[in-house]
Amino acid sequence: MPASPAGQLRSIAIGVTDLEAAERFYTGTWNLQAAARTDDAVYLRGGGSFHHILALHRSERPDVRDVTFSTASRADLDVIALRTAAAGGRVLSGPAPVEEPGGGVAVTIADPQGRILRFVHGDQRWTEQTHSDAPSCITHVVFNSADVAVAQRFFAEALGFRLSDRTRIMAFMRCNSDHHSIALADSDANTLNHIAFVMPDLDAVMRGAGRMSDAGWPIEWGVGRHGPGNNVFAYFVGPDDFVIEYTADVLQVDDSYKVGGPADWTWPPGRFDQWGVSKPPSDRIKQAQKKIRFIEQ
Missing domain, CATH: 3.10.180.10 (2,3-Dihydroxybiphenyl 1,2-Dioxygenase, domain 1)
Incomplete structure (x- = not known):
């Protein structure tokens, strides 16, 4: 089939009401590992190469911030930006540098029902693997x-x-x-x-x-x-x-x-x-x- 510009699902960012407790759960029980943190967020990696697959953000209520895909090329970001409006969505930002751990260049869009989707290229990857019981x-x-x-x-x-x-x-x-x-x-x-x-x-x-x-x-x-x-x-x-x-x-x-x-x-x-x-x-x-x-x- 023709290649989708979306590439591969990379990560999801969620808001949690107790950041420290959520980090303990996702690292101690779910078996992810902390890759980076800021004052109000923790970025967790799995056993694969992506910099992080789950981002936990301090929040007053649980929510979904965005779902991120990793694209095969920088040009795919322009394709997505061009097609989004014609298909009934909105381009919210980019393509522009990502100002969070993992980096890369991203275009961020909203689909017709308001979900925020982000598409990143050139983000950081890990070369070493984690243990065998980690989600990849x-x-x-x-x-x-x-x-x-x-x-x-x-x-x-x-x-x-x-x-x-x-x-x-x-x-x-x-x-x-x-x-x-x-x-x-x-x-x-x-x-x-x-x-x-x-x-x-x-x-x-x-x-x-x-x-x-x-x-x-x-x-x-x-x-x-x-x-x-x-x-x-x-x-x-x-x-x-x-x-x-x-x-x-x-x-x-x-x-x-x-x-x-x-x-x-x-x-x-x-x-x-x-x-x-x-x-x-x-x-x-x-x-x-x-x-x-x-x-x-």
């Missing part, structure tokens, strides 16, 4: 959308995403060989559904789930294997009720992949994943998946 990167972010068709059209026209699968409640969209980097969930509000951190393999997901359980953070859905994307999953509700997922085995696709529809992704009664072993999502996660809002700009 964020593999996807799921947005709740009051109008999935509007959001889907923008991601396709402005950013070159392609639809991989459409279930009864969700559109899975890709910008590279990962089955999806963004998914759009039918909802009554434009909020965050969850953030998925990819682990090296199934064993690492299971060890991570055990580590979370030991620390008093129960599995809220899983462990199981999804249909679209074929990925293993274990979901948790973290600090400030952010829904976070350990996942592995994300399906890799190319132009030969056949887009599935709702009829292709149904389970027998009582099943909630391919294996048939996962219990249904808890009431707690169902509520948490609706409540985190994006900042307005």
Whole structure:
């Protein structure tokens, strides 16, 4: 398929009400590492090369500040800026130097439903790897959308995403060989559904789930294997009720992949994943998946 100028999902910046407690959780239990900090923010890296994959910002209320992608070339930033307005979004700034740890040059946009997306090129990378039980990167972010068709059209026209699968409640969209980097969930509000951190393999997901359980953070859905994307999953509700997922085995696709529809992704009664072993999502996660809002700009 033609290369998407979006490149690869890199990081998400979130507002947390207790920065120190959130840092302890994401480093001590979730297994990220501090890469940099300022007076009001901490930047956390995973096991891969990105400078950081999660930025925690001190905030009066939990929120999403932006979702950042890493582009393959500087020219991709200009392409995104040019296409954004025509597709119904807004260019908020750039391309311009990034004035935060990690650096690079970025263009920042707002999609038609107000989510802030940032695209960076030339940012700092790590050469050394962290331990094997660390999430390597964020593999996807799921947005709740009051109008999935509007959001889907923008991601396709402005950013070159392609639809991989459409279930009864969700559109899975890709910008590279990962089955999806963004998914759009039918909802009554434009909020965050969850953030998925990819682990090296199934064993690492299971060890991570055990580590979370030991620390008093129960599995809220899983462990199981999804249909679209074929990925293993274990979901948790973290600090400030952010829904976070350990996942592995994300399906890799190319132009030969056949887009599935709702009829292709149904389970027998009582099943909630391919294996048939996962219990249904808890009431707690169902509520948490609706409540985190994006900042307005």
